[in-house]
Amino acid sequence: MRRAFNFSAGPATLPVPVLERAAAEMLDWHGSGIGVMEMSHRGREFGEIFERCEARLRELLAVPANYKVLFMQGGALAENAILPLNLSRGGVVDHVLTGSWSKKSAKEAARYCDARVAASNELDTAPHHRSLPVPASWRLSPGASYVHLCSNETIDGLEFHEVPDLRALGSDAPLVIDCSSHLASRPIDWSRVAVAYGGAQKNIGPAGLTLVFVREDLLGHALAACPSAFDYSVVAANGSMYNTPPTWAIYVAGLVFDWLAEQGGVEAIERRNIEKAALLYAAIDGSGGFYRNPVDLGCRSRMNVPFFAHDERLHAPFVESAAARGLVQLKGHKSVGGLRASIYNAMPLEGVQALVSHMQEFAASHG
Known part of the structure; x- marks a missing residue:
């Protein structure tokens, strides 16, 4: 499985x-x-x-x-x-x-x-x-x-x-x-x-x-x-x-x-969550404008990361291609659209790394 x-x-x-x-x-x-x-x-x-x-x-x-x-x-x-x-x-x-x-x-x-x-x-x-x-x-x-x-x-x-x-x-x-x-x-x-x-x-x-x-x-x-x-x-x-x-x-x-x-308790899991969120936000901010997150830096969520491609027509193919790679449930909430990755405690760092890799490959092929 x-x-x-x-x-x-x-x-x-x-x-x-x-x-x-x-x-x-x-x-x-x-x-x-x-x-x-x-x-x-x-x-x-x-x-x-x-x-x-x-x-x-x-x-x-x-x-x-x-x-x-x-x-x-x-x-x-x-x-x-x-x-x-x-x-x-x-x-x-x-x-x-x-x-x-x-x-x-x-x-x-x-x-x-x-x-x-x-x-x-x-x-x-x-x-x-x-x-x-x-x-x-x-x-x-x-x-x-x-x-x-x-x-x-x-x-x-x-x-x-x-x-x-x-x-x-x-x-x-x-x-x-x-x-x-x-x-x-x-x-x-x-x-x-x-x-x-x-x-x-x-x-x-x-x-x-x-x-x-x-x-x-x-x-x-x-x-x-x-x-x-x-x-x-x-x-x-x-x-x-x-x-x-x-x-x-x-x-x-x-x-x-x-x-x-x-895992070391809540303090340890918080450090891991900060690391995961930083990795994902860095991929968004470092995409050269292909992706964006509209939230001010000081209040970005560590748990739920909404992001948007520069062209909204790319959201559906992004979700579809991500699912083909085993990255699921990335569609944004219906009220705001776009994309969203929820990276709660149980999401391993490897999952965020896999998402970042897909984001970079998708941007390279749709830029």
């Missing part, structure tokens, strides 16, 4: 050792006689899997003891509603708009609270978002229940390499980050982040699992309309077992966390 290099934005590529172990344990987990997908979420076997998964995750991301880790469902899109139901208290919530996903978050939150725009890069589109609004320019609301931002926009390829310190901006509001597309690719500064959440299908495992990290003092304030299964305090009190969690996705996530620890 020849595995392709999968540059999908999600569901995304998984480490081969993880897939091999999951396959080996598919029918019989550790002599139990059954597979993980068949286990009761309240049974001893799955309890072992769950406890190890959470412990490893806490270790990798240095999650403080006063933060709850919630294993939920519905993806980041569901959290766009669950967050204001839990944290807004029906009041004001500030949003920093930097692309498609943060705009979706603000639009959904407006159904449950007074969702305000504290900052936006809307005016720099022409036609793509190119930069991030400087924190000093943010117009934060006094008494806001929280401030929300998407720390990596997968479609436009912008990333906050460092989340802002709201205290330095004169705000004591909790900072909430949607970190779906860089979760576990770099450390999180918990002194600045009160709530972090993300779908697992980028860096962590299969689609179906959503991780929420929430500081304990923020629990217990859900609106009356909040469903019990989405109430953070209820989920936390029941150890993420109030309803049946996505057991298979949790199991695979645990295998990914073990793999990540074997």
